[in-house]
Amino acid sequence: MLNYRSASIAYFILAALVLLLMACWLKAGWLLVPLTILYVILLVLGSVKICMGFYIPAHCKIDTLENKALLTFDDGPDERFTPAILEILDRHQVKAIFFLIGRHAENHPALVRQMADSGHAIGLHSYGHAFWFDLYGRKKMERDLQHAEGITGEITGKKPFLFRPPYGVTNPVLAKVVKKLGYKVIGWSVRSLDTIGKDAEKIAERVILGLHPGAVILMHDTVEITPAALERIIAGAKEKGYSFAGPDEWLLEPTASVVGLPDKLTG
Ligand SMILES: [Zn+2]
Structure with missing residues (x-):
């Protein structure tokens, strides 16, 4: 279920993966940009769309x-x-x-x-x-x-x-x-x-x-x-x-x- 908790966990796991790829000298840093934009969009949508039940059921x-x-x-x-x-x-x-x-x-x-x-x-x-x-x-x-x-x-x-x-x-x-x-x-x-x-x-x-x-x-x-x-x-x-x-x-x-x-x- 998509909510604040699950979205945040997914974001931090994916961000950690990107950082891991970067540590292996792969040019993966740019992936953090769309990932973070998507996360922020979700946070805002979840805030204004009460029926998403994003923060509160x-x-x-x-x-x-x-x-x-x-x-x-x-x-x-x-x-x-x-x-x-x-x-x-x-x-x-x-x-x-x-x-x-x-x-x-x-x-x-x-x-x-x-x-x-x-x-x-x-x-x-x-x-x-x-x-x-x-x-x-x-x-x-x-x-x-x-x-x-x-x-x-x-x-x-x-x-x-x-x-x-x-x-x-x-x-x-x-x-x-x-x-x-x-x-x-x-x-x-x-x-x-x-x-x-x-x-x-x-x-x-x-x-x-x-x-x-x-x-x-x-x-x-x-x-x-x-x-x-x-x-x-x-x-x-x-x-x-x-x-x-x-x-x-x-x-x-x-x-x-x-x-x-x-x-x-x-x-
Ligand atoms: Zn009112």
Whole structure:
């Protein structure tokens, strides 16, 4: 399996072989250049493509062959748009996962409580969603995530264990922190691009076109266009024969290191 560990082992073995050839007076030194370029490309791709599971195993789809999809919302709660999204989800009896930014949750505890009371799952998306989050050292990253965990945990009374990295970027430091804190990392398989889209109809079309059994849809409850797009996505998905899986239908066990959590994604 191609991951950080296997790629690094392969790179260092091949580099050692090249050095051995060089020691035998063979002109093999140039081989180090393409080898290193390939390794660096892999490190970067692994960092930005969360579903490669290069640094951290990530769940990017529901394990089902049925026409079911799961809605996820990042970056909230937002007092301007989250209430409308919660109203639409409630009206259609659809459950979703909200990956909250800790400082937003801190500012809008009532919205977080409403999410939990409506049966939605709450995941973490860091405390500050800093642009430089991925350059944090291990201790700082751990403090940031634990801060977010404490806030949402206190509001809902449940320890959150689902985590989506800010910007979907992963690296070896985050991998260690996530493992230590026992989080389950959730990616996505369908991007709505609602943060850059200008037309709700087009955003919905894109999502409907990308639907597949077990699709995990990435949206944001911090943009104005999302509620309108969501209405169309729910209607279009139903027309296409899809239903929406609640987080509790996603039968993935929490990681073993997390103690005292429900068996399903109900937290
Ligand atoms: Zn985000």
